[in-house]
Amino acid sequence: MSTPPEDPRPDDAYPDPARSAQESQVRYVLNELGDVLEPGPPGWRETGIEYFVRRGYLMVDETFYDEGRRVLTPGRLTGPDDEPPEGGPRDGQRIDGRRWIRLHGDADTFRAMADINDAAGDEVARLEYAVHIASGCCPADEPTPVAPGAAPDPPVSADRTAGAGIRVVVLDTGFDPAAATLSWMRDVQGDPDPGLGAAVLPRYAGHGTFIAGVVRAMAPRAEVIVRQAFGPLGVVMESDLVAALERTLRYDQPDVINLSGGTNVESVRGPSLLNAFYERVFRRYPGVALIAAAGNDNSRRHFWPAAASWATGVGALAPDWRSRAPFSNHGSWVDVYAPGQHLINAFPSGPYVYQEPPRTGTQVQFAGMASWSGTSFAAPVVAGLVAARMSRTGENGPAAVAALLAEARAAAVTGVGAVLVP
Known part of the structure; x- marks a missing residue:
């Protein structure tokens, strides 16, 4: 190399x-x-x-x-x-x-x-x-262990029928099947996470599993499938992501797609291959909602595909759910903000060594749950709420998104924008 x-x-x-x-x-x-x-x-x-x-x-x-x-x-x-x-x-x-x-x-x-x-x-x-x-280059932080038996946060919806009949596909790092033993994760399916099985959990292992858990907390009866679109380094080339999106649309037939990844670009026109994917393929699926993370660079710069008109860009709220998380991207192109800091959900078990300051080199042990922050995890809050609304109203994905965004704008917080919370 x-x-x-x-x-x-x-x-x-x-x-x-x-x-x-x-x-x-x-x-x-x-x-x-x-x-x-x-x-x-x-x-x-x-x-x-x-x-x-x-x-x-x-x-x-x-x-x-x-x-x-x-x-x-x-x-x-x-x-x-x-x-x-x-x-x-x-x-x-x-x-x-x-x-x-x-x-x-x-x-x-x-x-x-x-x-x-x-x-x-x-x-x-x-x-x-x-x-x-999660971002142009990073999630907002590395995961932190929580006490065994900790409950998800945001909590599992009191409406245990929410999401029934709706299929949500998570394009991410894959899924840890051990997480399916958790009560809110039953029947979640997906491609294996390539980061599992190592002596020490790699940097982005469990990212897709955590996201699936957040979706299920919002929509306990939704059918959730995790596809392994990103490699163990958390990176995929644009052309390969387009291929993964096309496979998902053709074979998985989703109602909602969660994409907790993206990139900044040089051109004001956005990334050409993702734009071409919309024109060539995605516009032929008018009932599918694509929910995308807005990125964690604390920047106003457009982040794609969250900034695209055909995606719903989600920024992150701080733990008080009334202010923007300090890492979240922001600007008029962000459609809505949802909880995304110090969330708790499913994560693989095993040792993990921190690679970022100030915890670089410190080893910790995970036992099936973690606390994690990022717009990566705000996006599935919205994806789950969209699935829950679809099952309740019979709307398709974009119609459910439009209705929820109207509610979010009505609940807008000064200095933040449209806010959607469970």
């Missing part, structure tokens, strides 16, 4: 623990995937890393593909016989009306994109983004 770019700032340059934790998570991604991901924006060494893109690849409109290759010659393109990296597309391969251009290993991906777009006078060359669970 090639050596990832180094952040020139010293470790002690971030006295704020939250920023230190984010920096730790960014370096984690670079250390593991630095050979396939390139950090952005182009001036990230001065401004900080905001997102990751597929290293050495551009998607260029079919109409400008040949001209784009001429713009980049000589020396910045791979040869016709060069094999792509494992999992990488081939040079010239088509994708959603574009074709891949694969760059030479030493070429600057961002500079190559700018040169093609300058020549075309339009955004004909685009990037593929890495989508990360």
